[in-house]
Amino acid sequence: MRWLWVVLSLWLCVAGSGEARAAEDRFITLVSTTSTDNSGLLDHLLPRFRAASGIQVRSVVVGTGQALRIARNGDADVLLVHDRASEEKFVADGFGTERFDVMYNEFILLGPKSDPAGIRGLTDAAAALAKLAGVEAVFVSRGDDSGTHKAELRLWKAASIDPVEDSGRWYRETGSGMGATLNTAAALDGYALSDRATWLTFRNPGDLTILVEGDARLRNPYGVIAVSATRHPHVKLADAQRFVAWLTGPAGQAAIAAFRLEGQVLFHPNAARPD
Amino acid sequence: MVDFFEAFRTAVRLILDLDADLVEIVLLSLRVSLTALVPAVLIGMPLGAFVAIRAFPLRRVVVVFMSALMALPPVVVGLAVYVVLSRAGPLGNLGLLFTPTAMVIAQAILIAPIIASLTRQTVADLWEEYEEQLRSLGASRLGAIPTLLWEGRYRLVTTTLAGLGRAIAEVGAVIIVGGNIAHATRVMTTAIALETSKGDLVLAMGLGLVLIALSLFINAVAFWIQDLAQRVEA
Amino acid sequence: METPARTLLPIELEDVGYAVRKARPLVGVSGVFSQGPLTVVIGPNGAGKSVLLRLCHGLLEPSSGKIRLGLETREDRIRAQAMVFQRPVLLRRSAAANVDYALKLRGVSAADRPGRVRAALEAAGLGSVASRAARVLSGGEQQRLAIARAWALRPEVLFLDEPTASLDPQAVQHIEGLVRSIHRSGTKVIMTTHDLGQAKRLADEIWFLHRGRLVECAAAEEFFRSPATSEAQTFLEGKLLL
Numbered sequence: 001m002r003w004l005w006v007v008l009s010l011w012l013c014v015a016g017s018g019e020a021r022a023a024e025d026r027f028i029t030l031v032s033t034t035s036t037d038n039s040g041l042l043d044h045l046l047p048r049f050r051a052a053s054g055i056q057v058r059s060v061v062v063g064t065g066q067a068l069r070i071a072r073n074g075d076a077d078v079l080l081v082h083d084r085a086s087e088e089k090f091v092a093d094g095f096g097t098e099r100f101d102v103m104y105n106e107f108i109l110l111g112p113k114s115d116p117a118g119i120r121g122l123t124d125a126a127a128a129l130a131k132l133a134g135v136e137a138v139f140v141s142r143g144d145d146s147g148t149h150k151a152e153l154r155l156w157k158a159a160s161i162d163p164v165e166d167s168g169r170w171y172r173e174t175g176s177g178m179g180a181t182l183n184t185a186a187a188l189d190g191y192a193l194s195d196r197a198t199w200l201t202f203r204n205p206g207d208l209t210i211l212v213e214g215d216a217r218l219r220n221p222y223g224v225i226a227v228s229a230t231r232h233p234h235v236k237l238a239d240a241q242r243f244v245a246w247l248t249g250p251a252g253q254a255a256i257a258a259f260r261l262e263g264q265v266l267f268h269p270n271a272a273r274p275d
Numbered sequence: 276m277v278d279f280f281e282a283f284r285t286a287v288r289l290i291l292d293l294d295a296d297l298v299e300i301v302l303l304s305l306r307v308s309l310t311a312l313v314p315a316v317l318i319g320m321p322l323g324a325f326v327a328i329r330a331f332p333l334r335r336v337v338v339v340f341m342s343a344l345m346a347l348p349p350v351v352v353g354l355a356v357y358v359v360l361s362r363a364g365p366l367g368n369l370g371l372l373f374t375p376t377a378m379v380i381a382q383a384i385l386i387a388p389i390i391a392s393l394t395r396q397t398v399a400d401l402w403e404e405y406e407e408q409l410r411s412l413g414a415s416r417l418g419a420i421p422t423l424l425w426e427g428r429y430r431l432v433t434t435t436l437a438g439l440g441r442a443i444a445e446v447g448a449v450i451i452v453g454g455n456i457a458h459a460t461r462v463m464t465t466a467i468a469l470e471t472s473k474g475d476l477v478l479a480m481g482l483g484l485v486l487i488a489l490s491l492f493i494n495a496v497a498f499w500i501q502d503l504a505q506r507v508e509a
Numbered sequence: 510m511e512t513p514a515r516t517l518l519p520i521e522l523e524d525v526g527y528a529v530r531k532a533r534p535l536v537g538v539s540g541v542f543s544q545g546p547l548t549v550v551i552g553p554n555g556a557g558k559s560v561l562l563r564l565c566h567g568l569l570e571p572s573s574g575k576i577r578l579g580l581e582t583r584e585d586r587i588r589a590q591a592m593v594f595q596r597p598v599l600l601r602r603s604a605a606a607n608v609d610y611a612l613k614l615r616g617v618s619a620a621d622r623p624g625r626v627r628a629a630l631e632a633a634g635l636g637s638v639a640s641r642a643a644r645v646l647s648g649g650e651q652q653r654l655a656i657a658r659a660w661a662l663r664p665e666v667l668f669l670d671e672p673t674a675s676l677d678p679q680a681v682q683h684i685e686g687l688v689r690s691i692h693r694s695g696t697k698v699i700m701t702t703h704d705l706g707q708a709k710r711l712a713d714e715i716w717f718l719h720r721g722r723l724v725e726c727a728a729a730e731e732f733f734r735s736p737a738t739s740e741a742q743t744f745l746e747g748k749l750l751l
Contacts, residue, residue, distance in 0.1 A: 029373060029456075034472065038472070038473050058373070058454075058456045058457075058458075058459050059456060059457070060373055060454035060455070060456055061454075061455065061469075072363075073361040073362050073363040073364075073367075074361075074362030074363060074367070075361050075362050075363075075372045075373065176472075177472045178472070179471065179472030179474050180471070180472050182474060183471075183474060198473075201473060201474075202473065202474040203473065203474040203475045203476070203477070204474035204475075204476055205474070232362055234362065234368070234370060404598060405598055407563075407568055407592075407594060407598070408594060408598035410568060411566060411568065411592045411594075412591075412610075412611050412614050412615075412662075413587040413588070413614050413615060414614055418614075422600070422610075425601075426600060426601050428601075507642060507645075
């Protein structure tokens with residue numbers, strides 16, 4: 001019988017630890033995308049916002065598509081994603097209060113150093129994709145309904161190609177996050193579209209390198225939206241709006257501009273009234 | 276690519292340094308899984324024992340069903356719990372999604388069938404040995420359940436630890452219902468998934484080794500308890 | 510009119526049979542177990558001795574015929590009897606806790622239990638191992654503990670199914686002494702054995718079973734002096750009874 005008490009008290013010790021601390025926090029739930037988190041931007045911004053407001057921001061990091069669904073269900077208070085069309089629809093459907101520009105970063109087209117399709121140095125991203133399709137070079141797509149995935153599909157459309165027809169052959173859809181997709185591309189010596197932030201922090205590049213960058217169509221704008229309290233009365237609207245105001249205001253915009261990764265600026269602030 | 280020895284060194288360094296983030300993640304893992312163990316045991320064990328010794332219609336079906344549930348895919352459990360706990364779901368007003376509590380619920384659902392199934396096996400074996408004696412002493416079938424559970428206590432500790440092992444090593448369910456939020460719902464397995472997605476395979480492997488070490492420890496404890504039981508109480 | 514204190518005895522068997530699938534381990538047994546003699550049920554292996562005990566004890570239901578007991582309710586019947594099995598089934602706890610468990614099941618109050626536990630263990634010569642784990646005791650000690658546990662319940666009838674099978678002679682002697690003192694204390698003892706010597710040493714009354722039938726039922730002295738049937742004679746001569 002004695003050992004039972006030992007086990008039980010051990011359980012209480014571990015199960016009880018940290019419970020008190022978690023309860024007293026004032027927090028909002030932010031749902032955002034892999035690129036903002038993996039780059040370290042959120043770690044850079046959120047403590048600054050907390051210092052300014054006393055509000056902790058808990059971030060759930062998923063693809064844009066899933067992020068929108070989570071917010072639609074009312075499971076988050078604020079949304080920071082990068083797919084303008086779905087963001088505007090989200091607001092139009094009454095799930096969000098208003099969409100604000102925050103910043104943009106850039107997509108880049110990656111491929112093996114040997115570049116068998118010969119797209120290195122092209123400045124037209126759509127033309128590069130057309131070339132890839134022409135020689136049926138392995139292209140690894142997110143295939144997960146994320147902002148990056150949607151941006152990629154827009155580029156294919158601009159090139160008048162429907163790669164999904166060749167899905168499973170040279171066009172590979174991983175259905176996973178940016179990192180997993182890059183892991184796959186590296187392993188297959190394939191091409192892939194990535195955001196610069198994830199690429200810079202990616203630690204398993206293998207033979208991958210940047211082949212195409214700088215096309216205006218490769219700009220990747222981020223929007224921030226506080227989830228509407230009309231449909232989901234429980235959301236912490238006031239705190240969420242404070243976060244939106246801070247992020248699009250001078251302090252937040254300056255913090256974004258100041259963020260560097262390996263000496264490079266990754267996110268360019270572009271809120272309507274930065275000052 | 277991944278240098279296995281570098282991964283190993285990373286793991287050892289993380290453990291020896293008692294890295295604050297690592298400790299927090301490991302403690303949360305333990306807290307969530309140990310908490311999940313309680314309802315799973317409180318429900319699974321009596322249920323398993325009941326099915327073991329009580330004849331009722333469709334009992335075989337229930338037994339097969341219970342065994343099948345042992346292999347419940349975590350992702351499916353995660354999704355189901357997500358749908359229920361989401362603000363748009365039936366229990367949405369509790370606001371439990373993306374909290375450790377949601378992870379506890381998902382893990383409890385995952386491991387309760389394991390505990391029930393293994394308990395059923397243990398108690399059925401014991402019942403075969405004890406049935407005549409207990410009936411002779413005047414115990415009813417239901418009244419025999421606590422006795423049998425107590426008689427099987429050492430094997431049931433192993434059963435419990437098997438449940439704990441499964442809970443702590445599971446990722447599919449907790450990443451969906453917990454959201455892998457840093458300092459709130461990030462546990463070992465979701466942290467491993469995150470590091471892998473960052474391409475930081477070395478750190479992921481390091482965390483993986485910590486997880487394996489913990490599993491080894493749990494199993495060693497289970498083995499030790501059985502061994503002790505055999506020597507002390509035959 | 511005053512109702513006299515009811516007792517379980519006599520146990521009357523009327524044409525009792527037991528069948529399980531094709532096998533019929535017991536066929537048409539009629540007889541009476543009454544207060545007084547120490548009854549030993551003998552017969553070769555497979556004669557149906559254990560089944561007979563289990564039927565009387567209520568662990569099995571007869572497939573045919575009737576067993577009449579002096580008490581009506583299940584509750585009263587369980588309280589009036591106890592059984593010791595060939596292989597003692599002891600709980601994984603101390604010797605004393607094993608006895609305590611049985612007393613608790615029978616609703617003996619917590620205040621009374623320690624005294625009765627001690628008395629039963631002392632009577633079985635187990636006072637010194639009361640706190641030892643039951644399952645690590647020797648075979649003989651385990652069987653004595655099983656008997657002490659049954660006896661602590663103060664049953665009117667005690668069934669013992671081959672209580673000394675596979676024990677060494679010293680342990681057998683110890684247990685036979687225990688059985689005698691239980692009998693002397695007024696408890697009706699009904700036991701099975703396939704050990705003729707043991708039957709001679711203990712029995713007041715013999716039930717001789719063969720192939721599921723009650724072949725002979727007689728006072729022990731008479732049975733061993735002049736068995737009435739040829740089967741019993743063959744059995745007593747130590748020949749194989751086919």
